[in-house]
Amino acid sequence: MSRETEKVTASDPRRQGDIIRLEYPTAARQLPALGLVINADCDLQNKKIDGVIAYLPIYTFGEYLDAFWGELFLSEVADTCTKKVLDALGADDQEASDLHAWLRSASNETILEKIMSRSGVKPSQRSGITDHLNKLRICTDIECSPLDRFSQLCRLDKDPAATARKQLTAAKKAMGDGHFFISDLVDHDDVGFVIRMRRIYTLPEDLCFTSTANQRAFSDGKSATAVRFARLTPLYQFKVAQLFAQQFSRIGLPDEITALSDVAVEMLASKLSQVTV
DSSP states (O other): OOOOEEEOOTTSOOOTTEEEEEEOSSSSOOSOOEEEEOSOHHHHHTTOSTTEEEEEEEEEHHHHIIIIIHHHHHHHHHHHHHHHHHHHHTOOGGGHHHHHHHHHHSOHHHHHHHHHTSTTOOGGGHHHHHHHHHHHHHHTOTTSOHHHHHHHHHHHSSSHHHHHHHHHHHHHHTSOTTEEEESOOTTOOOOOEEEEOSOOEEEEGGGEESSHHHHHHHOOSSSOEEEEEEEEOHHHHHHHHHHHHHHHHOOSSOOOTTOOOHHHHHHHHHHHTSOOO
16 A cells, blocks of 8 residues: 655655644644645746745544534434424424423423323334434533534444444545545554645745744744645645645546545544443
8 A cells, every 4th residue: 555645854855745733822722623735846946936835724533523514414403303303293394493492491201201291202212212312402402512412323323333334434534536545654653634726725834834843933923834744745735736726627537536445434433332331
């Protein structure tokens, strides 16, 4: 298997495909934490970048799911569960907001007993209604992150790992051609990173350093800075440049290299499906 990323030294020239780590002036963690330089090599070499480094955001697979996929998935689950409960009550879809307000003001047990006491609701429906109420409460819990809520939903099923794997596999297929996946990144323990090409970020060149020592020495402490620590290997740098050009020109055949590694799906599915005490 060909390597995707490699280390660089402070003396290596800047190149397209350099990977940078972003640091922000506030204590709060911000995203993106990583970026991929997309300025052309010739422009970097000849100082024709107008003093600006352009980069694409890089997210861990988990960060991507949390930021761009989770809410949509949860909304779909919530809609399905809401409809099932309303059907059991003989209510129409317009009463969905009332059901959600009811969830915020009463426990699942109280709501379940009220539903089961309604005429026309059969005892055989109890298990299904219980399941729908549990999922609906999780989906609408805005105190938890989307990925945490997804993890909780997986753990409701008999085989949490299989459920997580199925949904994450569906998520990878839905990413589209505006994303590129790399399996690993040097000096990072996470497996699976997504380069997202829907938005381009910029940073002043004098705030993008090639060594941590220079970053610490010349940062003013008030601005976002970046330090280069790795780069894509030539093959992957070419693939990303090709895909990036296709994304913004909409010319050429679809690129199939955005398929996510099965290893990343397996590892994240296993992690999210573990029951915590």
